[in-house]
Amino acid sequence: MKRILILEDDAALRSELSVLLQNAGYAVQAVTDYTDASAQLLEASCDLILLDIGLPGVNGQALLQALRRERDTPVIMLTSRSGELDEVLSMSCGADDYITKPYNPTILLLRISAVLKRSARSTAAQTYRDALVSTVRGTLTRGDREEVLTKNEMLIFQLLLDRQGEIVTRDALMTVLWDNDEFVNDNALSVNISRLRGKLSALGLPDAIETRKKQGYVLR
Amino acid sequence: MKLSEFCRDRLPAYGIGLAAWLLTLIFLYAFRVSGEAMVIVSVVLLLGAVSAESWAFLRKKQYYDKLLHCLEGLDQKYLLPEIAEDPGFLDGHLLYGVLQETERSMCEHIAGYRRESREFREFIELWVHEVKLPVASLALMCHNDGDARYDEQLRRIDADIEKVLYYARSGEDARDYLFRSVSLKKALAQVAVQNRAQLQELHITLQTQALDTEVITDGKWLGFILGQLMANSMQYGASQITVTAQVLPDRTLLSFRDNGIGIAASDLPYLFEKSFTGQNGRTHARSTGMGLYLVKKLCDKLGHGVAVQSVQGAFTEVTLTFGRNDLHMVTKM
Numbered sequence: 001m002k003r004i005l006i007l008e009d010d011a012a013l014r015s016e017l018s019v020l021l022q023n024a025g026y027a028v029q030a031v032t033d034y035t036d037a038s039a040q041l042l043e044a045s046c047d048l049i050l051l052d053i054g055l056p057g058v059n060g061q062a063l064l065q066a067l068r069r070e071r072d073t074p075v076i077m078l079t080s081r082s083g084e085l086d087e088v089l090s091m092s093c094g095a096d097d098y099i100t101k102p103y104n105p106t107i108l109l110l111r112i113s114a115v116l117k118r119s120a121r122s123t124a125a126q127t128y129r130d131a132l133v134s135t136v137r138g139t140l141t142r143g144d145r146e147e148v149l150t151k152n153e154m155l156i157f158q159l160l161l162d163r164q165g166e167i168v169t170r171d172a173l174m175t176v177l178w179d180n181d182e183f184v185n186d187n188a189l190s191v192n193i194s195r196l197r198g199k200l201s202a203l204g205l206p207d208a209i210e211t212r213k214k215q216g217y218v219l220r
Numbered sequence: 221m222k223l224s225e226f227c228r229d230r231l232p233a234y235g236i237g238l239a240a241w242l243l244t245l246i247f248l249y250a251f252r253v254s255g256e257a258m259v260i261v262s263v264v265l266l267l268g269a270v271s272a273e274s275w276a277f278l279r280k281k282q283y284y285d286k287l288l289h290c291l292e293g294l295d296q297k298y299l300l301p302e303i304a305e306d307p308g309f310l311d312g313h314l315l316y317g318v319l320q321e322t323e324r325s326m327c328e329h330i331a332g333y334r335r336e337s338r339e340f341r342e343f344i345e346l347w348v349h350e351v352k353l354p355v356a357s358l359a360l361m362c363h364n365d366g367d368a369r370y371d372e373q374l375r376r377i378d379a380d381i382e383k384v385l386y387y388a389r390s391g392e393d394a395r396d397y398l399f400r401s402v403s404l405k406k407a408l409a410q411v412a413v414q415n416r417a418q419l420q421e422l423h424i425t426l427q428t429q430a431l432d433t434e435v436i437t438d439g440k441w442l443g444f445i446l447g448q449l450m451a452n453s454m455q456y457g458a459s460q461i462t463v464t465a466q467v468l469p470d471r472t473l474l475s476f477r478d479n480g481i482g483i484a485a486s487d488l489p490y491l492f493e494k495s496f497t498g499q500n501g502r503t504h505a506r507s508t509g510m511g512l513y514l515v516k517k518l519c520d521k522l523g524h525g526v527a528v529q530s531v532q533g534a535f536t537e538v539t540l541t542f543g544r545n546d547l548h549m550v551t552k553m
Contacts, residue, residue, distance in 0.1 A: 010353045016360035023364065054349070080352035084398040084440045102356035102378055104413065105363040171368070174420075178413045181405055183426040 002116055003046040006030040007037060007063075008078060009055050013101075017050065024109050038063050042070055048116055051095075053079040053086060061093045068094040074119040076111060078103070106175040113162060128161055128219070131203055140203060147199040152182055152192045160209065160219035169216035193217065221281040230273065237269055276309075283307040298326065334393060344388040348381055355381070371417060379451065383510065386444050390517040397438040397522060404465050404474060405431040407439060411446045415454070419461075422454055429464040435472050435542035441518055446476070448511040449538050453478035455507075456500060456536070470544055477537040483530040491528055492516035 004026045008014045011032075018028045031040050034056050041049070041063060049067075053060035064075055077090040080101040087098050096115045099108060126133040131142040138154050140147045149157060159176050160168055170189060177184050184192065193209065200208045210218045227234075241262065248258050283305075291300050301323035306316045355378055362370045389396060405428070412419070412426055419426060435442075453461050458478035466473040483491065487498035494513045501507035512528070515538075519526040525541030 010357070012357040013353055013360070016357050016364060019364045020360055080349045080356070083396055084400065084438050085396070087440075088398060088400070101352045102359045102374070105360055107413065171417075174416060175413060178416050179409065181409045181428070181431075183412055183428070185420060185423070185425060 001025065001027045002048065003027040003029060004112070005041070005044045005046040005049045007034075007041065007050065007055060007060075008052040009034055010052075020105055020109070021112075024112075026112075034058070038066055041067055046073065047119070048112060049073055049075045050112075051075050051077055053077055053090065061089050064090070064093045064095060074115045076115060104175065106172050107179060110176060110179065126161065128157075128164075128208075129205065131205065133157070133161065140199065142203040142205070145203055147203055149196070149199065150192075151180070152177060152184065152188075153196045153199070155180055155182070156189075156192060156196055157219075160217060164219045167212055167216045167218050172216070221277075221284050223277065226277050226280070241265060279307075279309060280312070283309075283312055298323075337391065338393055341388045341391055341393070344384060348385045351381060352378075375414070375418070379447070382444060382447070383514065386441070386514055386518060387510070389441075390514060390521065397441055399436050399438060399522075401434045402437050402439040402442060403432075403434050404472075407442050408446060408463055410443055411450055414447070415450055418454055419450075422459075424454065424458055425460050427460065427462045429462065430467075431463065431465050433465050433467055433472060435474070436544075437522055437524065437542060441522060445515050445518055445540070448515050449476045452511055453480055453536070455504060456480040456482075458536075472542045472544065474540045474542070475537055476540070477535055479535050482532040482534050482536050483528070484532050485530075488528065488530065492526075 004021055006014055006017055006021075006028060008017060008030070014030050014032075018030055021028045029044065029046060031037060031044075033040075037055055037058055041051075051060050051064060055063070060077065060079075064077070067073070067075070072094075074096045075094070076097045076099060077095045078099055078101060079086055079090075090098050096118070097111050099111060126135075128140075131140050133140055135154060135158060138149050138151070140149060140157075155176055156173055159173060170186075174184070174189060177189070197206075197209050200206065208219060210220055212218060244261065244265070245258060248261065287300075287304060290303055291297060294300060294303075301319040304316060304319060307313060355374060358370070359374050362368065362374065408428060408431060450461070453476075456478075458480035460479050462475075462477045464475050464477070466475070481500065484499045487496075487500070490496045490498065491512050492515075493509075495509040496513070497507040497509040501509065516526055519540065523543060525539075527539050527541075528536065529539070530536040
């Protein structure tokens with residue numbers, strides 16, 4: 001289980017973030033006392049840090065620089081200041097990503113999993129049951145059969161695979177597609193999913209994607 | 221300064237001079253001075269008066285003509301005291317003093333307003349920063365509770381907060397933008413994701429063409445501008461939005477076109493005016509006349525062009541023009 005450290009001084013926001021991340025299957029540790037935030041930040045052992053730019057008494061960017069001198073734990077900056085300058089500064093201080101409040105929860109989770117994936121540098125191919133998933137080539141291979149997925153189908157399959165066994169809502173799928181510049185509508189999503197099902201059946205996995213009425217889809 | 225104007229101004233003095241001369245002649249006559257002497261005295265007095273007046277005229281003409289010339293050439297007339305010189309003569313010197321004094325007083329006055337407006341803007345930015353915290357908390361609460369019922373209202377609150385922020389930023393003294401190379405595709409995707417739920421509820425399809433290009437702009441400001449255009453399309457009955465980029469040798473055009481109710485030709489010239497709502501404003505609730513006004517103001521600040529074409533009942537197309545800055549190409553030449 002990946003551990004995430006939250007540095008956010010607004011108590012309500014912090015607790016909701018914790019709930020969001022816990023529901024998404026992360027172990028969450030939140031800093032509540034900001035008198036020595038930098039010491040806690042440097043001592044904590046975690047896989048990813050969510051860092052608010054405007055912490056009381058200390059600048060998030062300075063904190064990030066101090067952390068970067070010690071370790072290269074991935075950091076996502078959170079901010080409610082929607083200025084380009086903050087973003088540029090944060091990225092140049094070594095942040096891995098930057099998200100402006102109020103964030104879309106689905107996108108926040110996506111960014112977190114993307115940053116974690118990048119930092120794990122898992123070039124090792126992913127598998128689903130005994131099928132090999134290659135996002136680079138956009139293919140699913142099982143035995144001697146190979147199916148080529150379109151960009152949309154791969155995005156959908158990837159999200160389902162990341163949350164295998166859980167219900168993924170159509171809304172979440174839609175957000176992922178739109179976040180990747182694929183502005184599909186409801187019908188197109190259904191078409192994409194049925195095509196994906198068709199390709200999985202061709203590989204001998206006909207019941208891989210299960211529909212949960214009014215909830216979403218589950219990859220079994 | 222014309223000679224005739226100067227003479228007319230001096231007319232009372234000439235009258236007094238004339239009277240003094242006549243009086244002198246009467247006295248000279250009474251003392252039985254010869255006619256030749258009287259002529260000589262008159263000529264001497266006249267020559268003296270004419271040369272004194274010419275000197276005075278030329279001196280003033282030189283100064284005031286220069287002053288008026290400067291005034292004409294000035295873009296900001298109020299800057300005149302800055303470049304006026306102190307003339308050698310008394311009334312000019314007094315005027316110079318008055319100008320300097322009024323300028324100092326006006327500068328203090330303006331500095332006061334400027335400080336006030338800056339403080340107000342800073343407060344607005346701080347407030348926006350603050351108010352986004354509860355909005356963010358609420359958005360997460362709704363998500364955590366699995367209740368999507370409030371999402372749309374939260375989105376509206378957030379959009380309105382952004383509007384306040386950018387209104388403050390569009391002011392005279394605000395300079396908080398940062399030019400970078402921004403991908404049009406990324407900028408549009410961000411706006412599209414934010415508005416996805418509403419776009420889909422209204423069954424609006426979003427199409428993009430040739431957006432794989434970058435322009436020099438502030439990404440956040442561009443995002444806001446595109447958000448305003450999208451909000452307009454959603455409000456005014458569009459079922460399809462097409463965003464197209466066109467790269468020309470000296471500039472990049474981004475056209476944002478929808479097939480909504482369009483804009484009456486008679487309204488087109490006033491679209492960018494503050495609080496202008498036009499015909500569509502009378503038939504549609506929630507028109508504030510602020511969206512396009514802000515778009516225009518922000519584009520002006522960033523140096524981008526913006527133009528609207530529309531046919532009522534057919535389409536509305538807003539075109540943004542981004543200049544191409546080739547300074548970075550210098551090294552390649």
